[in-house]
Amino acid sequence: MTEASARKPSRIQQRNRKIIMDAALEVFSRYGYRGATLDQIAEQAGLSKPNILYYFDGKEDIHVQLLNQLMESWLDPLEHMDPDGEPLTEILAYVRRKLEMTREFPRESRLFANEILQGAPRMGPHLESGLKPLFERKTTVIRDWMTQGKLAKVDPRHLVFSIWATTQHYADFDAQVQVLIPAGEDVVDGAETYLETLFTKLLTP
Amino acid sequence: MTEASARKPSRIQQRNRKIIMDAALEVFSRYGYRGATLDQIAEQAGLSKPNILYYFDGKEDIHVQLLNQLMESWLDPLEHMDPDGEPLTEILAYVRRKLEMTREFPRESRLFANEILQGAPRMGPHLESGLKPLFERKTTVIRDWMTQGKLAKVDPRHLVFSIWATTQHYADFDAQVQVLIPAGEDVVDGAETYLETLFTKLLTP
DNA sequence: GTCTATAGGTCGATAGAC
DNA sequence: GTCTATCGACCTATAGAC
Numbered sequence: 001m002t003e004a005s006a007r008k009p010s011r012i013q014q015r016n017r018k019i020i021m022d023a024a025l026e027v028f029s030r031y032g033y034r035g036a037t038l039d040q041i042a043e044q045a046g047l048s049k050p051n052i053l054y055y056f057d058g059k060e061d062i063h064v065q066l067l068n069q070l071m072e073s074w075l076d077p078l079e080h081m082d083p084d085g086e087p088l089t090e091i092l093a094y095v096r097r098k099l100e101m102t103r104e105f106p107r108e109s110r111l112f113a114n115e116i117l118q119g120a121p122r123m124g125p126h127l128e129s130g131l132k133p134l135f136e137r138k139t140t141v142i143r144d145w146m147t148q149g150k151l152a153k154v155d156p157r158h159l160v161f162s163i164w165a166t167t168q169h170y171a172d173f174d175a176q177v178q179v180l181i182p183a184g185e186d187v188v189d190g191a192e193t194y195l196e197t198l199f200t201k202l203l204t205p
Numbered sequence: 206m207t208e209a210s211a212r213k214p215s216r217i218q219q220r221n222r223k224i225i226m227d228a229a230l231e232v233f234s235r236y237g238y239r240g241a242t243l244d245q246i247a248e249q250a251g252l253s254k255p256n257i258l259y260y261f262d263g264k265e266d267i268h269v270q271l272l273n274q275l276m277e278s279w280l281d282p283l284e285h286m287d288p289d290g291e292p293l294t295e296i297l298a299y300v301r302r303k304l305e306m307t308r309e310f311p312r313e314s315r316l317f318a319n320e321i322l323q324g325a326p327r328m329g330p331h332l333e334s335g336l337k338p339l340f341e342r343k344t345t346v347i348r349d350w351m352t353q354g355k356l357a358k359v360d361p362r363h364l365v366f367s368i369w370a371t372t373q374h375y376a377d378f379d380a381q382v383q384v385l386i387p388a389g390e391d392v393v394d395g396a397e398t399y400l401e402t403l404f405t406k407l408l409t410p
Numbered sequence: 411g412t413c414t415a416t417a418g419g420t421c422g423a424t425a426g427a428c
Numbered sequence: 429g430t431c432t433a434t435c436g437a438c439c440t441a442t443a444g445a446c
Contacts, residue, residue: 030323030324031239031323032237032239032240032319032322032323033240034236034237034239034240035237035238035239035240035323037442037443037444038444038445039442039443039444049443049444049445050445053444053445053446058445059443059444059445110322113318113322113377113378114237114322116377116378116380116381117237117315117318117319117322117377117378117380118235118236118237118240118380119235119380120380120381120384124380124384127380127381127384127385128384131384131385132384132385135385152406154399154402155395155398155399157385157386157395158395158396158399158400159399161371161374161375161378161382161396162367162370162371162374162399162400162403164374164378165367165370165371165373165374165378166366166367166370166371168370169366169367169369169370170366172318172322173318173366173369173370175321175322175323175324175325175329176321176325176332176336177366179325179329179332179333179336179337180332180336180337180340180362181362190360190362190363191366193360194359194360194363194364195363195367197359197407198359198367198403198407201357201406201407202402202403202406202407215427215432215433217427217432217433218432221433242416242417242418243417243418243419244416244417244418252434252435253434253435253436254417254418254419254435255420255421255434255435256433256434256435258418258419259432259433259435260433263418263419264417264418264419411446412445412446413444413445413446414443414444414445414446415442415443415444415445416441416442416443417440417441417442417443418439418440418441418442419438419439419440419441420437420438420439420440421436421437422435422436422437422438423434423435423436423437424433424434424435424436425432425433425434425435426431426432426433426434427431427432427433428429428430428431428432
């Protein structure tokens with residue numbers, strides 16, 4: 001009685017799991033949880049549907065594992081905001097990193113957006129245990145910077161919300177942005193310049 | 206050959222169509238197009254499924270009509286930005302109006318967000334014909350204001366994006382915001398103060 | 411490949427308004 | 429009596445799972 005995921009995963013297992021996760025990311029991020037089908041994921045992965053279910057316990061299992069895995073890399077930029085760095089530099093670097101992620105990982109951004117939009121049915125606990133403590137630590141750091149006069153005083157929580165909103169917008173609302181900005185123009189480049197100005201003016205004491 | 210929706214709509218028809226649209230908004234905005242079911246909509250509306258289909262041609266028809274109807278009210282605040290008004294006042298009033306809509310019509314916001322996230326499959330034409338011309342008119346107005354030295358110079362298109370992103374965030378990512386901000390606090394009130402500061406500092410010449 | 415549940419959609423019969 | 433509105437039962441395709 002050998003379970004697929006138990007013991008040491010073989011080369012092939014590792015490779016196939018990776019392939020399936022990537023295919024699932026592609027499909028889930030484009031069609032949402034309910035809109036995605038195992039058939040689509042199987043086709044995208046170049047594997048049969050039963051083969052997919054050999055590696056994962058079901059559709060929901062794939063989705064949950066995707067979210068778990070992505071949570072880490074998603075929080076990483078905020079984690080890296082250094083309390084001992086120069087405040088404005090740190091914030092702007094964070095904005096730039098988030099924007100870079102929007103450019104490089106738009107599928108991940110849309111996957112999260114989809115999940116949150118629907119009320120985070122499969123991610124509620126993760127928000128509480130993963131995001132919330134980090135959010136509180138970092139907003140405290142920012143508040144301290146403001147108290148010390150190193151940054152202009154605003155509500156640090158809304159500051160972070162506005163950084164998330166403005167950066168992720170270019171991935172999540174890409175379909176709209178593409179309609180409104182002429183093709184060929186590098187939208188994210190323009191956003192970087194704009195957002196740098198926005199947050200510099202806001203936070204300069 | 207009499208279609209249900211042809212000719213003069215009776216009292217009952219008007220009433221039931223309204224009830225169904227509202228139920229559909231509730232369900233579609235919570236579960237997305239694919240995640241919503243006619244049974245859910247029927248139950249929410251307090252009508253039978255065949256009765257729903259007596260008034261609409263099908264699931265997609267309901268969704269399309271919802272989007273069409275909402276498009277107008279959605280663009281209304283931007284439409285009302287007055288080229289002859291005082292520039293900063295007009296922009297801040299627009300921000301406030303958008304935030305007010307987020308508070309009053311979060312379901313509508315999520316319905317749009319869902320649709321755009323999935324690549325606007327049922328709204329592409331509307332973006333081109335409805336949103337795009339308006340967007341170009343209004344960004345031109347803002348650019349003129351900047352040229353005349355009445356506002357600080359930034360890319361007006363990204364300015365509008367950032368207004369959309371920051372205001373709609375509170376409806377679309379509500380599930381996340383609720384986790385991060387203590388219950389009982391009026392989040393949108395705090396957002397209003399913050400966003401007023403943000404855009405005032407950005408745009409004051 | 412097969413089984414099963416579900417979800418979109420149809421039909422025909424009935425109830426109610428004018 | 430006719431037309432509008434309503435609904436239970438049914439059909440079919442699809443999608444998750446084994």
